[in-house]
Amino acid sequence: xxxxxxxxxxxxxxxxxxxxxxxxxxxxxxxxxxxxxxxxxxxxxxxxxxxxxxxxxxxxxxxxxxxxxxxxxxxxxxxxxxxxxxxxxxxxxxxxxxxxxxxxxxxxxxxxxxxxxxxxxxxxxxxxxxxxxxxxxxxxxxxxxxxxxxxxxxxxxxxxxxxxxxxxxxxxxxx
Numbered sequence: 438x439x440x441x442x443x444x445x446x447x448x449x450x451x452x453x454x455x456x457x458x459x460x461x462x463x464x465x466x467x468x469x470x471x472x473x474x475x476x477x478x479x480x481x482x483x484x485x486x487x488x489x490x491x492x493x494x495x496x497x498x499x500x501x502x503x504x505x506x507x508x509x510x511x512x513x514x515x516x517x518x519x520x521x522x523x524x525x526x527x528x529x530x531x532x533x534x535x536x537x538x539x540x541x542x543x544x545x546x547x548x549x550x551x552x553x554x555x556x557x558x559x560x561x562x563x564x565x566x567x568x569x570x571x572x573x574x575x576x577x578x579x580x581x582x583x584x585x586x587x588x589x590x591x592x593x594x595x596x597x598x599x600x601x602x603x604x605x606x607x608x609x610x611x612x
Contacts, residue, residue, distance in 0.1 A: 457486055457520055465514045466490070466507055473503050476539050478529040486522035491529045493540060499528035534603035541566035541604070548607035549573070553600055560607050561592075570597040571604065 459480045470476060470492065478491040492499060492507060504526040511524055535541050544563050551559045551573055561575025572595045578587040 457482055457488060457515065457522055462488065462490070462511060462515075466510050469506055469510045473506055475499065475503055475507075476537070478536050478540065486520060487525075488522050489525045489527065491527055491533075491536075493529045493543070495539075495543070504528070531606050531608060534605050538566065538568060541571060544604075544606065548609070549604050550607045551596070551604050552602040553596065554602050563604075564593060570595060570599075570601070572596075 459482060462480055462482075463477065466477070474495045474497075475492045476495060478493050479489075481489045481491075488511075490507060490511070492503065494503065508524060508526045511526075515522065529536070529540065535544070541563065545565060547563060548560065549563045551561070551571075553559070559573060559575050559577075561573045564572040564574050566572075572593060574591070574593045576589045576591055579590045581588050581590070
């Protein structure tokens with residue numbers, strides 16, 4: 438089976454080896470990310486060279502112009518006729534779990550949903566984050582000696598990343 442690349446026909450198996458590499462893409466977009474005040478969350482490349490680049494702003498929110506700038510840098514650096522790729526540049530997404538430490542650091546002081554291994558879910562304020570885990574401030578109803586009803590008890594606990602399945606921004610819709 439042959440596939441055309443430019444004006445040449447190349448065996449399809451050889452063509453598949455020319456899959457784009459994350460490190461090449463990262464090196465290409467890093468200066469632009471810094472220039473626009475963004476950081477990389479993830480680069481995902483499928484076997485078919487479908488590339489998704491997720492970025493986030495150091496402060497504030499990603500806008501369309503940020504995505505366009507990163508898109509243009511990749512398109513100008515990598516020839517689609519040679520590499521045969523599709524490209525999507527997107528924000529990390531409010532409904533997506535945090536993937537890199539910079540997302541946690543940006544979210545310090547905000548409300549997050551934490552899913553622990555074992556299934557427990559906590560909603561609270563992200564107090565701090567570092568390379569080993571997070572500190573979460575949260576309230577939980579608990580039985581207290583001498584009280585008939587459970588009362589709200591404030592906690593601030595530390596969780597290592599090994600204990601955590603996911604952390605996402607807490608979204609609360611106003612009525």
